[in-house]
Amino acid sequence: MPRRHVASPAVPDALIAVVVWMLALLAGASPAGAQTAADLFNPTVLHRVDLLMHSQDWEKLKQNFQENTYYPADLQWNGQTVRNSGVRSRGLGSRSGTKPGLRVDFDRYSTSQTFLGLKSMVLDNLTQDQSGVKESVTMRLFARLGVPAPRESFARLYVNNELIGLYAVVEAIDKDLLARVFGSIDGNVQNDGYLFEYNYLLGSPWRFDYLGSALDPYQARFDAKTKEDKSAADKWGPIEELVRLSNDTPASALAPMLEPRLDIAALVRYVAAQNFVAQNDGFLGYDGMNNFYFYRLEDSTRHVFIAWDEDNAFLSADFPLNTRHEENILMRKLMEASTWKAQYYGVLQEAADSAAQAEDGQAEGWLLAEMRRQLDLIGDAMREDPSKPYTNDEHAAARAALLDFPAPRISYVRCESARATGAALPAGCS
Amino acid sequence: MPKRTLILAVMAIVCLTTAGARAQDQAGQTGPANEAERGFGWRNERPSLIFGEDVYVSLRAKAVFDWRGFDPDLEEDTFDLNVARVGLKGELTRHFDFEIEREMDEDGVWQDWKDVYVNWDTFDLFQVRAGRYKLPFGLEQNLGRTEIDFIYRARISTQLTPARDKGVTVSGRDRGLGYEVGLFNTDGDIGKLTEPQFTPGAEDDLGPTFAARVTATVFRPFVGEDAALRSLRVGVAYTNGNLPEGLNSLRGETPYGYDYFEPVYVKGRRQRLGLEFDWTPGPFGVRGEWIQSREDRLGQGLGNRDLSDFLGTGWYVYGTWIVTGQDKDDNISMRRSVLHGGPGAIELALRYEQLSFGSASSEGLPERNPRAEHLFENRDRIWTAGVNWYVMPHVKVVTNAIHEDFEDPARTPLSGETSFWSGVLRLQIVF
Numbered sequence: 027m028p029r030r031h032v033a034s035p036a037v038p039d040a041l042i043a044v045v046v047w048m049l050a051l052l053a054g055a056s057p058a059g060a061q062t063a064a065d066l067f068n069p070t071v072l073h074r075v076d077l078l079m080h081s082q083d084w085e086k087l088k089q090n091f092q093e094n095t096y097y098p099a100d101l102q103w104n105g106q107t108v109r110n111s112g113v114r115s116r117g118l119g120s121r122s123g124t125k126p127g128l129r130v131d132f133d134r135y136s137t138s139q140t141f142l143g144l145k146s147m148v149l150d151n152l153t154q155d156q157s158g159v160k161e162s163v164t165m166r167l168f169a170r171l172g173v174p175a176p177r178e179s180f181a182r183l184y185v186n187n188e189l190i191g192l193y194a195v196v197e198a199i200d201k202d203l204l205a206r207v208f209g210s211i212d213g214n215v216q217n218d219g220y221l222f223e224y225n226y227l228l229g230s231p232w233r234f235d236y237l238g239s240a241l242d243p244y245q246a247r248f249d250a251k252t253k254e255d256k257s258a259a260d261k262w263g264p265i266e267e268l269v270r271l272s273n274d275t276p277a278s279a280l281a282p283m284l285e286p287r288l289d290i291a292a293l294v295r296y297v298a299a300q301n302f303v304a305q306n307d308g309f310l311g312y313d314g315m316n317n318f319y320f321y322r323l324e325d326s327t328r329h330v331f332i333a334w335d336e337d338n339a340f341l342s343a344d345f346p347l348n349t350r351h352e353e354n355i356l357m358r359k360l361m362e363a364s365t366w367k368a369q370y371y372g373v374l375q376e377a378a379d380s381a382a383q384a385e386d387g388q389a390e391g392w393l394l395a396e397m398r399r400q401l402d403l404i405g406d407a408m409r410e411d412p413s414k415p416y417t418n419d420e421h422a423a424a425r426a427a428l429l430d431f432p433a434p435r436i437s438y439v440r441c442e443s444a445r446a447t448g449a450a451l452p453a454g455c456s
Numbered sequence: 457m458p459k460r461t462l463i464l465a466v467m468a469i470v471c472l473t474t475a476g477a478r479a480q481d482q483a484g485q486t487g488p489a490n491e492a493e494r495g496f497g498w499r500n501e502r503p504s505l506i507f508g509e510d511v512y513v514s515l516r517a518k519a520v521f522d523w524r525g526f527d528p529d530l531e532e533d534t535f536d537l538n539v540a541r542v543g544l545k546g547e548l549t550r551h552f553d554f555e556i557e558r559e560m561d562e563d564g565v566w567q568d569w570k571d572v573y574v575n576w577d578t579f580d581l582f583q584v585r586a587g588r589y590k591l592p593f594g595l596e597q598n599l600g601r602t603e604i605d606f607i608y609r610a611r612i613s614t615q616l617t618p619a620r621d622k623g624v625t626v627s628g629r630d631r632g633l634g635y636e637v638g639l640f641n642t643d644g645d646i647g648k649l650t651e652p653q654f655t656p657g658a659e660d661d662l663g664p665t666f667a668a669r670v671t672a673t674v675f676r677p678f679v680g681e682d683a684a685l686r687s688l689r690v691g692v693a694y695t696n697g698n699l700p701e702g703l704n705s706l707r708g709e710t711p712y713g714y715d716y717f718e719p720v721y722v723k724g725r726r727q728r729l730g731l732e733f734d735w736t737p738g739p740f741g742v743r744g745e746w747i748q749s750r751e752d753r754l755g756q757g758l759g760n761r762d763l764s765d766f767l768g769t770g771w772y773v774y775g776t777w778i779v780t781g782q783d784k785d786d787n788i789s790m791r792r793s794v795l796h797g798g799p800g801a802i803e804l805a806l807r808y809e810q811l812s813f814g815s816a817s818s819e820g821l822p823e824r825n826p827r828a829e830h831l832f833e834n835r836d837r838i839w840t841a842g843v844n845w846y847v848m849p850h851v852k853v854v855t856n857a858i859h860e861d862f863e864d865p866a867r868t869p870l871s872g873e874t875s876f877w878s879g880v881l882r883l884q885i886v887f
Contacts, residue, residue: 078758080721080827082701098825100758110823135824137866186759 061104063142067177067197069166072403075149075181075195076102077113077130084185091115091123096134101141103181108132108141118226120154120337125191125413127151128183129198144202149183150194155337156416156424158408159400162194164303164336166396170380171373173299174207174292174321175333180404191411192404199223199319199332201252207332211323219324220261222248223334224315231314234356236273241266248320264327265320273355277362289330294366296331297357298373302381302439304345304431307338310354343434347374347442371443378439381432394432401425501849502887504546513546516557518601518886524712527877530869532712541570551578555589568645570620581628591618591644592625592636592669593693595732595745596772600886605741605776605803606840607856607880608711611811612747612770615709616728618644618665618695625667632673632689640665643697643726651703651719658700665697671732684737687785693730699723703826705751705766708813708834712878714869716862717813717834720766720826724752736784744773750816756827763815763829770811774840778803793848801846810837812863824866835863850887856880 066073079087083097096112112134117127128149132141141147152158161178168175176197183193197203201217208216225247237243244262253261268287275283284290293309296318300308307316309331319332351357360366381393388395409418416424441455497506502514522536543557557570573587590598594617596609608614623640642648642663649659671691679686701723708717730747747770753763782788782801792798814822814833822832842856860876862868869876 080756080758081760083827098758098827109821110825110828112825135828 061106061142063144063177063197063202066103066142066144066147066195067179069162069177069179069400070403071179072407073103073179073181073195074184075193076184076187077128078102079113079185081186087113087115088123088126091121091126096131098135099130101130101132106141108139110135110139111141116148117151120151122151122153122413122415124415125151125153125411127153128193144198145200146198148194148196148198149181150178150196150337151413152192152194152337153415156420157401157428158192158194158404158421158424159397160339160428161196161335161337162400163393163397164305164339165333167303167377167381167393168299168333168336170392171295171299171377173296173333174330176203180400180407182407182410189410189412191413192407199251199334203332204321208321208323208330211326214324216324218252219326220253220256220264220322221251222261222265222320223251224318224320225249226314226316233314233350233354234269234272236270237266239266239270244269251319264322264329268329272359275359277359280359281363281365287327287329289328290360290366291369292330293356294360294369295373296333298370299377300333300336300339301345301347301349302374302377302435303336303339304341304343304435305336305339306341306345306349308333308336310350310357312350315354340428340431343431344438345435347371347439347446368447371447374439374443378436378443382436391432391436393436394429397428397432401428499546502545510547510550513544516543516545516555516887517541519884520601521883522607523881525879526712528870528873530712530714530876543571552576579628581630583627585625585627585638586623588620588622589625590620591623591640591665591667591695592627592638593617593667593695593728593730594747595691595730595734595743601884602852602886605743605774605805605844606807606842607854607882608840608858610745610770610772610807610809611708611711611836611838612745612772612809614711615646615706615811616747616749616768616770617646617730618667618728619646620644621663621665623665623667632676634671636667636669638667640667640697643695643699647697647706647726649700649702649704653700653702655701658702658704661698661700662704663697665695665726667693667695669693669730685735687737688735689733691730691732693728693732695726695728697726699726699751701756706749706768706813708768708811708836710836710860710869711858712869716836716864716867716869718826720753720828720831721756722751722753722766723756724754726751739778739781739784741776741784742774744771746771757829758827761829763827764817765815766813766831767816768811768813770809772807772809774805774807774809776803776805776844788846790846790849793846795848800848801844803844803846805840805842805844807840807842808838809840810835812836832864834867837861837863850885852882852884852886854880854882854884856882 078100079097087097094114096114099111099113100107100109101111112131114129115121115126116129120127129146131146133139133145165175165178176199179195181193181195183190205215205217227246232247241258241262244265248262248265250261271283281290297309306312309315309318317335319334320329321332322329351361382391384390385392408421437454440452444451493506495506497504499506499512499514502516504512504514506512518541524534526532540560541557545555547553552574554574555571559567559570561567569588571589573585573589575585577583594613596604596613597617597619621640621642621644623638625636625638627636640663643665649662653659669691671689673689675685675688699722703719703721705719705722707715707719709715727750728747730745732745735742749768751766753766755762757763778784778801780799780801788801793800812833812835815831817830820830822830824832839859840856842854845853847853858878862874865872865874868874
């Protein structure tokens, strides 16, 4: 129908626009109202996000970027404005006074306020990844592999109409994400369990060894994000129990002991996926465990891991498949069991296959194509970014290095997985 | 605890000694001191060093002990050494008087200076005071602790008035009409800047503040000496001072220190307007005040827009009745104190008050962020019922039942709860 109108010189374009608009109204939604969180996290679009703040608040946030002080702001995206939001500096090693990483809480000053159904979102400043896409590519791959992970997109961020730079728009790990990722279990929407953000303690690497019966060390590492008003025993008691049992139980008896308390299969999948992308600062990080959320399912004693902050991925194509398995008590014991070992290498194979699989219309495997697509999407914005802590030449070098990762990594993983499991070596393995 | 006990013991000893001396005075030596009197003695019911008829220095001391209970439980301390102060007050010839007072905390550590001033009072119509003392704003704020009828001052007195500062005041009184006009260094202790300042040295930009107050016993020229209306007094007061940019506004705070309205960003002027009345016919007392603070928010909105004024508005009204019959107008007589075998004086008191904070603008949806054009208002409404027992000179026992009700459930001492009860028993020793 619209094509016929367009083709007719007797009907002006303005009339068509009016008709389309009226139809949209009749459908019960204005064009702006049709926006959803999926649109905000649409990874194929380079968005523009505007923050309207008081100029001194913005200066104060940059000066005191190590603090978590909130400042009021209006956020604009795609013609929509959410007022009365709270913005603060965020991050650990990525904190910056030049290009601050930001957390936007829509419910900071109004507990019931949401934006596109979201209570908050993260604007990742991309200061630790010169390519700009490591984390978003990783999260996309994790989603393909069934690993709980946030959605991400890219945006040029403007504060008071001044371009600050290129940011990743990251879905916050909160009740909305929990409901989206875990859905409904036994008729119970999984959005009200115990959620913890793992707190990396500088100089105190932790590899799942038992920290004693007192709950303080667990409280220090697992920062409660929901049910803050519950007792310490309610919040951290089950974690202490999980760690204690992991340490005290022989490897042969570990699975039945832990299954009620930990989704082992999900953990193995998560660690294997992290290994595939050569993540050096994750569950088996170089300085102990790091960068994850931990969720105790609603009305359950079982815990699951949720991926977070994967911008140290793609370290090298020959990143060993058993990196630091021996160091982490839980991982070492799980790998002593043939079932979990087989599953671990099975997920690595699955990841390699998924990365190598060419999608419809693509000449190259999914991982390389996705990297190239994202790099192309952000290219101009990255080069125009006035605040990034690296040069355009460094970004170009990082881009090239990243694009060199998939092919050798896929081969390496396929060959080494076969060797580890005693399977026949695929063609091309030396 | 030992320091607390020590303070209590010292105060009790001095108090009993003072009371004994007063009893002697009342037995025959009331009135002006003998011209020949020198050395240690009693002036104005306080132990004093007397150098002559008009030259003396009196010791002042205050200790206030509170026992408290809360429903629902707010995890507050159930005991509080509310204040311990010592000071000197005296006259230097018939033309000058002075006061020096400093506060001590529960651990016996000296805190801020309270009053430090000299007053030139040769003429009734024109007196000059200089030093640190309370700005002439707020009826109840300018009353001493012994003169207030409840354990806690009304919220408008503690949140909207300036209280003490360094300055100079000219004042006078004639036939029931009084005036006070002063200029002060900043804007008083209550309005001082407590948040970190974005601009270095911004705290120095607070003030100076101009303050003025006029009071009148309006019926005095028209009624006889014994007429009940003679004591009715009304007044109006005003302050105006510079307010530096920052999170520097006045705030809403409960008697127990919870901020139910945190400071918002302001810049410009801070003004206050106060109306007051006070009436003490016989054993009854009626008192009320209305105060509004108005603070500019120039360029404080998102995108540096001007915002509507930030308003703090509140009032209280209360009544008292001395059921043992003493007159409320002057110092309550202690002729029937427990030292003389009587009940002392027993007074019933009831007060209603409310204090709200919000913006002058009510356009658009109200918001809680400190740069909102239309601020989400919060209001604290308080009923206080009390019994005051004037046991003997300088000693008072007060019990208050307090009910607070907040408008915004998100900003109360327990989020989601709007109604709170508390009870306080106070032992107050002041001389």
